[in-house]
Amino acid sequence: MDLGITGRTALVLGAGSGLGEAIAHALAQEGVTVVVAGRTLAKVEATAADITAAGGRAHALAWDLAELDVVDERVRAAEELAGGGIDILVNNTGGPPPGGVLGHEQQVWETQFRSMVLSVIAITDRVVPGMRERGWGRVVTSTSSGVVAPIPGLGLSNALRSALVGWSKTLAGQVAGDGVTANVVVPGRITTERTAFLDESRAQREGRPVEEVAAESRATIPAGRYGEPHEYGQTVAFLASVPAAYVTGSVVRVDGGLVAAI
Numbered sequence: 001m002d003l004g005i006t007g008r009t010a011l012v013l014g015a016g017s018g019l020g021e022a023i024a025h026a027l028a029q030e031g032v033t034v035v036v037a038g039r040t041l042a043k044v045e046a047t048a049a050d051i052t053a054a055g056g057r058a059h060a061l062a063w064d065l066a067e068l069d070v071v072d073e074r075v076r077a078a079e080e081l082a083g084g085g086i087d088i089l090v091n092n093t094g095g096p097p098p099g100g101v102l103g104h105e106q107q108v109w110e111t112q113f114r115s116m117v118l119s120v121i122a123i124t125d126r127v128v129p130g131m132r133e134r135g136w137g138r139v140v141t142s143t144s145s146g147v148v149a150p151i152p153g154l155g156l157s158n159a160l161r162s163a164l165v166g167w168s169k170t171l172a173g174q175v176a177g178d179g180v181t182a183n184v185v186v187p188g189r190i191t192t193e194r195t196a197f198l199d200e201s202r203a204q205r206e207g208r209p210v211e212e213v214a215a216e217s218r219a220t221i222p223a224g225r226y227g228e229p230h231e232y233g234q235t236v237a238f239l240a241s242v243p244a245a246y247v248t249g250s251v252v253r254v255d256g257g258l259v260a261a262i
Contacts, residue, residue: 004242006031010088011078011127013065013120016043018192019142019232020092026233027240028056032088035078037063039094065093065119066111075126085130088240091120091141091164095194098201101155109156116160121167128175137180138240141168145188148251148259153202165251172249181248183239188255189217190227223256 010027014020016038024034028051036051038044041062051058059081063074079085096112124139131137145151146158147165165184172182189195199217203210218225232254238244239252253259 001243003030003237003240005088005237005240007033008087008240009033009035009079009082009084010090010240011035011037011075011082011086011123012090012092013037013063013123014092014094015047015090016040017047018194019187019190019229020090021047022229022233023090023092023142023236024058024233025051025054025056026230026237027088027090028054028058030237030241032240033057033059033082035059035061035081035086037061037074037078039064064115065123066115068114068118068122071119071122071126075123085134086127087131087134087136088138089124089127089140090236090240091124091139093120093142095144095154096156096160098153098198099155100153101159104156112156112160117163117167120164124171128171128180131180132175132178135179137175137178138244139168139171139180139182140236140239141182141184142236143184143186145186145253145255145259147184148186148253149261153205154198169249176248179245181239181245183248184251185232185236185239186251186253186255186259187232188227188253188258189221190229190232190254192229195226221256221258225256227254227256 012024015024015036036044036047044060048058048060093116143161147162150158203213
């Protein structure tokens with residue numbers, strides 16, 4: 001299938017590793033010029049270098065999403081690197097510390113809300129007007145399966161990422177008539193550093209070998225395995241495509257059937 005996005009530009013947040021990196025690669029493979037943004041310059045430079053070595057077009061941009069006062073400056077820098085306005089925005093943020101919802105200091109909530117929610121809203125506010133003017137755009141927001149079925153031990157993530165679902169659905173209704181779509185993608189258990197960290201954290205809490213915890217986790221997934229990052233990235237690339245122009249306001253799961261809720 002021709003996704004019809006060759007020559008488009010994309011800004012992918014949190015692309016120094018994991019799901020963001022996989023998304024950046026998937027878009028670049030479709031001929032998109034990708035600006036790879038992330039907090040650690042060395043990591044985003046490595047992602048951009050790998051994409052370039054594979055024949056794609058990518059540029060690295062250091063960006064700490066908790067710094068809301070630099071949003072306009074960073075978006076301008078991304079547009080300059082991409083050689084034009086941003087056509088595809090992929091909102092992908094790091095996950096907060098594990099734990100329940102009780103007992104966190106207010107500062108923890110405020111810090112995570114700034115980097116995981118307010119940053120996404122501010123960056124989208126900055127990018128979407130250009131998409132509407134050009135009559136084409138894609139906003140894809142990566143969240144967590146906790147927005148569908150809250151995950152025990154991930155209280156901060158469950159609460160904060162859920163806010164983005166309502167926001168994205170509302171956004172979709174406002175911009176659909178201008179050729180812009182907005183969708184949420186929900187990863188299940190994908191093989192990333194974050195998933196490994198969560199397995200290790202659970203193993204430590206329960207005093208069990210991490211291999212046992214991981215095997216138990218895989219057994220709850222109908223597909224019988226963790227997903228691969230490229231499978232997630234390719235799903236995002238489809239949502240950013242021309243064939244997906246009528247898909248908006250949706251929550252798309254990439255979870256191997258993990259979430260039992262309809």
